[in-house]
Amino acid sequence: MTTQWDTSRAAGIISKYLPLEGPMLPILHALQEEFGFLSDEAIRLVAQTLNVSRAEVYGVVSFYHDFRQEPPGRHVLKICRAEACQSMGSEANAQKLLETLGLDWGDTTPDGRLTVEPVYCLGLCACAPSAMLDDELHARLDAQGLQALAGEVI
Amino acid sequence: MRIFVPRDSVSVALGSDKLAAAITAEASRRGANVSVVRNGSRGMFWLEPLVEVESDEGRVGFGPMTLADVPALFSGDLKGHPKSVGLVEEIPFFAKQQRLTFARCGVTDPVSLTDYTSHGGFKGLEKARAMTPAAICAEVKDSGLRGRGGAGFPTGIKWETVRNAQAPQKYIVCNADEGDSGTFADRLIIEADPFCLVEGMAIAGLAVGATRGYVYLRSEYPLAISILREAIAIATDAGLLPDFTLEVREGAGAYVCGEETALLDSLEGKRGMVRAKPPIPALRGLFGQPTVINNVLSLAAVPYILAEGGAAYAAYGMGRSRGTMPVQLAGNIKHGGLFEIAFGITLGELINDIGGGTASGRPVRAVQAGGPLGAYFSPAQFDTPYDYEAFTARNGLIGHGGLVVFDDTADMAHMARFAMEFCAHESCGKCTPCRIGSTRGMEVLDKIIARENVAENAALIRDLCDTMKFGSLCALGGFTPYPVMSALTLFPEDFGVTSLPAAAE
Numbered sequence: 001m002t003t004q005w006d007t008s009r010a011a012g013i014i015s016k017y018l019p020l021e022g023p024m025l026p027i028l029h030a031l032q033e034e035f036g037f038l039s040d041e042a043i044r045l046v047a048q049t050l051n052v053s054r055a056e057v058y059g060v061v062s063f064y065h066d067f068r069q070e071p072p073g074r075h076v077l078k079i080c081r082a083e084a085c086q087s088m089g090s091e092a093n094a095q096k097l098l099e100t101l102g103l104d105w106g107d108t109t110p111d112g113r114l115t116v117e118p119v120y121c122l123g124l125c126a127c128a129p130s131a132m133l134d135d136e137l138h139a140r141l142d143a144q145g146l147q148a149l150a151g152e153v154i
Numbered sequence: 155m156r157i158f159v160p161r162d163s164v165s166v167a168l169g170s171d172k173l174a175a176a177i178t179a180e181a182s183r184r185g186a187n188v189s190v191v192r193n194g195s196r197g198m199f200w201l202e203p204l205v206e207v208e209s210d211e212g213r214v215g216f217g218p219m220t221l222a223d224v225p226a227l228f229s230g231d232l233k234g235h236p237k238s239v240g241l242v243e244e245i246p247f248f249a250k251q252q253r254l255t256f257a258r259c260g261v262t263d264p265v266s267l268t269d270y271t272s273h274g275g276f277k278g279l280e281k282a283r284a285m286t287p288a289a290i291c292a293e294v295k296d297s298g299l300r301g302r303g304g305a306g307f308p309t310g311i312k313w314e315t316v317r318n319a320q321a322p323q324k325y326i327v328c329n330a331d332e333g334d335s336g337t338f339a340d341r342l343i344i345e346a347d348p349f350c351l352v353e354g355m356a357i358a359g360l361a362v363g364a365t366r367g368y369v370y371l372r373s374e375y376p377l378a379i380s381i382l383r384e385a386i387a388i389a390t391d392a393g394l395l396p397d398f399t400l401e402v403r404e405g406a407g408a409y410v411c412g413e414e415t416a417l418l419d420s421l422e423g424k425r426g427m428v429r430a431k432p433p434i435p436a437l438r439g440l441f442g443q444p445t446v447i448n449n450v451l452s453l454a455a456v457p458y459i460l461a462e463g464g465a466a467y468a469a470y471g472m473g474r475s476r477g478t479m480p481v482q483l484a485g486n487i488k489h490g491g492l493f494e495i496a497f498g499i500t501l502g503e504l505i506n507d508i509g510g511g512t513a514s515g516r517p518v519r520a521v522q523a524g525g526p527l528g529a530y531f532s533p534a535q536f537d538t539p540y541d542y543e544a545f546t547a548r549n550g551l552i553g554h555g556g557l558v559v560f561d562d563t564a565d566m567a568h569m570a571r572f573a574m575e576f577c578a579h580e581s582c583g584k585c586t587p588c589r590i591g592s593t594r595g596m597e598v599l600d601k602i603i604a605r606e607n608v609a610e611n612a613a614l615i616r617d618l619c620d621t622m623k624f625g626s627l628c629a630l631g632g633f634t635p636y637p638v639m640s641a642l643t644l645f646p647e648d649f650g651v652t653s654l655p656a657a658a659e
Contacts, residue, residue, distance in 0.1 A: 020401075021441065024423025029373075029404055050423075063425040063582075064406035066373055082335030083522055086572070087485035087560045088513070120409060120526075120576065122374050123338040124164050125558065126199035126483060126490025135376055137167035 002036030194346020196260030197492030278460030296464030298476025303449030334525025336556030502536025524553025588631025
């Protein structure tokens with residue numbers, strides 16, 4: 001579970017990565033891992049510490065699909081939408097799930113339990129369709145399997 | 155008795171962790187003397203989870219295993235087990251391969267140094283230590299190895315350029331941002347034989363005088379990240395990398411970072427924007443220093459080349475495509491997995507003979523070769539030999555070696571639209587043809603799908619594809635026309651097009 005923003009703990013995390021060459025991405029990953037998303041406070045602190053403008057940090061944060069500026073749901077389900085999964089019917093399965101949940105891609109259920117996001121390839125292309133629930137990989141997921149997977153957390 | 159239960163992403167996604175625990179529990183319940191080894195996968199993914207039991211004749215496979223199949227492993231009658239697939243190395247899919255790079259995959263425990271060295275590991279690095287940097291580069295040049303990320307540039311020439319550059323710091327960067335759908339070879343070698351990549355990078359360091367290396371590994375591969383970090387720590391602690399510091403850096407979900415200059419910007423902590431070339435990364439790469447940037451598969455091919463000699467590697471293949479290619483059979487295919495073979499095998503042999511046709515049992519309609527930026531092929535083109543030049547001649551590309559099969563239910567106009575949508579989603583935005591063209595392309599294809607002025611819009615798409623192909627800064631915008639134009643040319647009926655537009659030059 002992620003924790004509330006805490007400037008001194010964030011500063012501690014950042015200082016761990018400062019000796020690295022090009023520390024920006026590792027810092028952002030670590031802060032997101034700890035706090036769940038990259039808040040304005042986080043962006044400000046990173047900018048200050050790395051001595052770059054906030055715009056520059058914001059530019060990096062907004063470029064990468066992984067970085068969030070809003071807290072996600074308690075669980076995140078990433079469903080692969082790439083070609084190999086499509087060839088096994090992933091799009092129809094995903095649409096069905098989204099309809100059941102009343103969500104669009106990227107949305108979170110109103111109770112904050114589940115965010116559904118697209119992912120473009122998990123490298124499980126010979127056992128498509130695939131998805132990742134939090135850190136757990138799933139392959140050969142038919143429509144029923146996908147519904148059941150989401151059902152585990154909602 | 156040793157029982158092997160794979161620990162790569164595919165097997166884990168199919169429940170191999172629970173299987174391993176169940177096998178251990180069953181063994182201790184029966185008081186059987188069993189040690190469970192978590193090996194990498196052999197790459198026969200349709201059989202995963204594929205459990206292997208050591209026997210006098212060799213390792214016997216069982217797959218796809220479920221928890222219910224575990225007790226029968228201990229019944230004493232292995233041949234009668236319902237999931238038995240016989241001796242693993244005699245399965246035709248495995249026996250027909252020429253595994254040079256992937257020789258240890260699935261055989262060994264990926265993070266066991268003892269396993270690695272007892273299966274020929276570090277022989278190449280040992281030889282390289284006794285050679286001059288020029289001689290190492292020459293060996294790689296002799297092998298004919300070309301960049302396996304997709305561009306096919308001769309690896310030895312790249313290394314030679316970096317070797318000749320003068321700078322206080324040089325870098326080896328491994329591109330493990332394997333974002334192409336239908337590819338998983340990087341993931342597999344990292345998860346099944348990570349020391350092979352470590353060794354290849356250390357050899358590259360010796361060859362060009364680089365003391366630091368980075369592996370840029372996509373965040374979508376969490377298991378690969380942890381296995382590689384573990385392997386690097388083990389190799390470093392064992393003193394095997396005395397003059398080389400190696401670090402894994404996690405990507406952040408941007409497909410374009412698989413393009414080498416965008417990857418370098420990302421490593422530097424910036425937005426992953428494509429750089430204009432020249433200067434080439436070999437002269438001004440990471441932090442402006444001379445940098446070897448190679449795909450995982452190129453670097454992982456190097457230990458064999460140094461151990462056995464460039465000529466041994468070059469003895470495989472055809473034309474200017476030397477050595478072997480780990481072809482990845484994916485999508486709607488019966489026998490999906492990794493098939494390493496010398497260049498020259500035909501597309502049809504790969505899809506039908508090796509892959510067994512579609513998983514759905516329906517006829518093959520199209521095969522996308524080389525990821526989301528690769529062309530679609532139709533069964534009429536199945537005589538195309540797997541070779542860089544032969545694919546180019548057919549307006550396609552080998553790319554990173556992925557083949558995604560579609561059956562006759564596929565709607566190719568939809569797939570063409572998806573290619574544009576994907577490009578729009580992933581464009582870094584630096585050049586106009588890619589940034590704007592992809593969105594306009596999506597809109598025009600929507601019109602075609604809605605059957606609005608089809609002939610006119612088809613001509614417009616062809617024009618747009620020309621602009622993207624010749625005007626984009628990198629392969630994202632430059633190659634998106636491949637899937638679009640090939641789908642339109644080969645399957646005009648899906649677009650409602652009656653007269654064929656000429657293929658893009």
